Amino acid sequence: MTAAATRWGLLARMDVRRERVIVPATVVLFAVINLSTAATIQNLASDPAQEQALRLTAGTNAAFRFLLGAVPDADSLAALASWRAGLFMVASLGVCAAMAVVRLTRKEEEAGRTELTLAGAVGPVAPAVAAVTVVIGFVIAVSAAMALTLLSVDGADAMSLIAVFAQYLSTGLAAIGLAVVAAEVFPSAHSANLAASTVVLVGYVLRGVADTVDGASWLRWTSPVGWAEAVEPFDSNNLWPASASLVVFAAGLAFAPVVRRRRDLGSGVLAVRPGPATGPGLRSPLVLVWRQSRSIVFSWAGGIAAYGVIIGVVTNQVESLAGSNKAMTDFLESSGAGGTLTQIFLSTMTAFLAVAAVGAGVSLVIRWRSEETSGRLEVLLATPVSRRRYFWTQSSMVGGAIVAVMIAAPTSILVGAGLAGAGWGSTARTVFGMAAASLPAAAATIALAVLLYAIDGRLAIVGWPLLVASWLLGPFGGMLGLPQWVRDISPFTHVPMIPLQAVQAMPLVIPALVAVVFAVGAAYLWERRDLG
Structure with a gap:
């Protein structure tokens, strides 16, 4: 594996330079959204009746439950702030991470730059290792920002903030594992993006169904977003469900190099269907x-x-x-x-x-x-x-x-x-x-x-x-x-x-x-x- 990933550090530095605008801007966007949400929730500290009204109305509003999940039982403003920006932003991070992996791997391959890179003293899986490393750094930065921005809200304790961090990090890592495999299996960057993002978003939808339809709670356990919800920051702070996402991440990293060694550069495991023998009348x-x-x-x-x-x-x-x-x-x-x-x-x-x-x-x-x-x-x-x-x-x-x-x-x-x-x-x-x-x-x-x-x-x-x-x-x-x-x-x-x-x-x-x-x-x- 060491020889196969030769010079991945150099490629990682190139990827960092390539992402020098998109990644910082995305991290700032996530942090600003969470800061704004936290500030709004913090304002409820002076009006307990308004806080109680929010819990009652949001807890019974199907749109809120479908989009954000059930309101936490913990009696703290930090719990409300985490819930209000929670699962939707968790799913958004998963999509952003998946698209970043595909952008740094399959998109570069389609542009012909990967072929030039591999013509040098570079291992065959080095581009993928570099991309995954850079995107992991991005996911860690967003996860830390989403947890640390809750520090100023009443009721934020260390264990609950760790649980928030785990929600985002585990989902982002699962998305990376899915995307690195999709980039090898599918025949284009577009189809790889679509496949990896769809898995994350379908999981978000299934989680929404589990929170709004009686008897469908089992759907929560079918996707990384559902596993993130099961962490329950500020309630149970149970980190074990997040480990399922780590398994998806590890499986993706193990499977992708195997596929990479067995496919031609520029093609995927799923071949593009050839066109008709006689071209269409354009x-x-x-x-x-x-x-x-x-x-x-x-x-x-x-x-x-x-x-x-x-x-x-x-x-x-x-x-x-x-x-x-x-x-x-x-x-x-x-x-x-x-x-x-x-x-x-x-x-x-x-x-x-x-x-x-x-x-x-x-x-x-x-x-x-x-x-x-x-x-x-x-x-x-x-x-x-x-x-x-x-x-x-x-x-x-x-x-x-x-x-x-x-x-x-x-x-x-x-x-x-x-x-x-x-x-x-x-x-x-x-x-x-x-x-x-x-x-x-x-x-x-x-x-x-x-x-x-x-x-x-x-x-x-x-x-x-x-x-x-x-x-x-x-x-x-x-x-x-x-x-x-x-x-x-x-x-x-x-x-x-x-x-x-x-x-x-x-x-x-x-x-x-x-x-x-x-x-x-x-x-x-x-x-x-x-x-x-």
């Missing part, structure tokens, strides 16, 4: 772009649809969770919207999926960038296809992907709710209305990502931070207790919660106009900058 740029993009569109729409079906099935359990809780009744009445628990849950979850739909657009912008850097776009533009026509073709595909996911999300929720016995008509009005209202905000967000790419191709990757910021500042901002002026930065904050709030024109018209301005500006800039 009569227009739209047909070409669709063939290049359809796998991304289908994977995003399918993943969101699967998530939506689970949400729909859970919907039928929402009302029974509240029971006769007076605090929850008072909470609903104080909203002035006359909404039911089911409507609140459906609106909240549809809003989350609407933000996630932007991810399909970001993936296509990244795909667009890869066409540019590979040189294929330059060859295409040497034909009678103009840069303007190609830009609007790609932009239309990006927008169409978001619309497709926006349609898949409410449709799947409706199917799940209908099959579970919930009302078809009322569910359809809520979820389709919420999805339609969110479309202008999604358009403005992805238009900004395209504008940044048009300014400089290297900024295409900024689409992912934009997506995360829109998610955390928008529908998730209320649960994190972020200040209103911070939440107002995200266009999703201004989307009316249909049918709980009246629909007004300005929150829909302004993002739509912003999207148009960004798109026109992007077209102008992209036509005039150098490719590459």
